[in-house]
Every structure is written in C-alpha cells, then in structure tokens.
Amino acid sequence: MASTRKTTEEPGRLSTELNAEQALGLVSYSLMQRLASEGQTEMPWLETDGNSHAGMVRQLRQRLELTALAVESGAPLTTAEVTYLLGARPGTETVERGGLRARRVSRNVWRLSRMDDSDGRSGGSFADDRFRRRL
Structure with missing residues (x-):
C-alpha cells in the first residue's frame, strides 16, 4: 500500500529538517569554529608522547573524560570516535563493553550510554559467588 504524500514546499525553498549525519556535521563544524575562535588550535588529546608513563596516564584520563x-x-559520535572511546x-x-553501550543510529552515527544492572544482563559481576575462587 503506497502512501501518496503531497509536498507543500515551494520550489526554491529549503527544507529545515536535518538527518543525523547532517546534524553531526553541524555540531562538529561549530565545535571546530568555537575552538578556533578561542585560540585553541592545538589538540593535545591527539598527540602521542611515546611510551612515557605520564603520557599514558594523561591519555587515559582524557579518554575517560x-x-x-x-x-x-x-x-552523536562517529564510528572512529566510538572505536577510540x-x-x-x-x-x-x-x-x-566496559559498562557502556554504543547503539547505531544511522550510517556512521552512534549514541553512547551507560548500561544499568536493570538492563537484564545475565553476565553477572565479579562480586558474584560463581567468580570467587573456592578453596
């Protein structure tokens, strides 16, 4: 059953509705503009300090933040951002993974949320008796 939908848009008039990918692009673009206007052109979270302990701790803290x-x-996050996080x-x-749930919204667009114990996970936790070592 095909539905016929009349378009009431005038020719030459732009639609104001955005899909998820367009919204992600606008958010990313506005963030980059704001960072540039504040004078922050360096992105320290992308730098690598080699294998130094302080550098690894800093990267872990930034990843958690x-x-x-x-x-x-x-x-909304890209697949690359979800992979990193x-x-x-x-x-x-x-x-x-790790108490987080990433759900795909559309192509290359993801949402990240916390998993609650009430979500019905059957995996249990390390505090369960079955994970304790029996002597």
Whole structure:
C-alpha cells in the first residue's frame, strides 16, 4: 500500500529538517569554529608522547573524560570516535563493553550510554559467588 504524500514546499525553498549525519556535521563544524575562535588550535588529546608513563596516564584520563562527556551529553559520535572511546571497533548495531553501550543510529552515527544492572544482563559481576575462587 503506497502512501501518496503531497509536498507543500515551494520550489526554491529549503527544507529545515536535518538527518543525523547532517546534524553531526553541524555540531562538529561549530565545535571546530568555537575552538578556533578561542585560540585553541592545538589538540593535545591527539598527540602521542611515546611510551612515557605520564603520557599514558594523561591519555587515559582524557579518554575517560571524553567518554563521560559523550555519555552525559548524548551527542552523536562517529564510528572512529566510538572505536577510540570503547577501545574496539563496533561490529554490530549495538555494542556493549566496559559498562557502556554504543547503539547505531544511522550510517556512521552512534549514541553512547551507560548500561544499568536493570538492563537484564545475565553476565553477572565479579562480586558474584560463581567468580570467587573456592578453596
């Protein structure tokens, strides 16, 4: 049953609705503009300091802060960003790792959220009796 939909848009008038990829592009573009206007042209979270302990701790802290920001804001993320935050490339529509859930919204657009114990996970936790070593 095909639905006929009349378009009431006038020729030459732009639609104001955005899809998820367009919204992600606008958010990224506005963020880069704001960083440039504030004079922050360097991105220290992208730099690598080799294998120094201080550098690894700094990168871990930044990764955790970025993960918390992504979860709290609910901002759409790219596949590359989800790969960086979770530490593994997502292979299915929904990926659960380390208490986080990445859900695919559309092509190359993901949402990151926390997993609650009430979500029905059957994996248990390390506090369960079955994970304790019996003597």
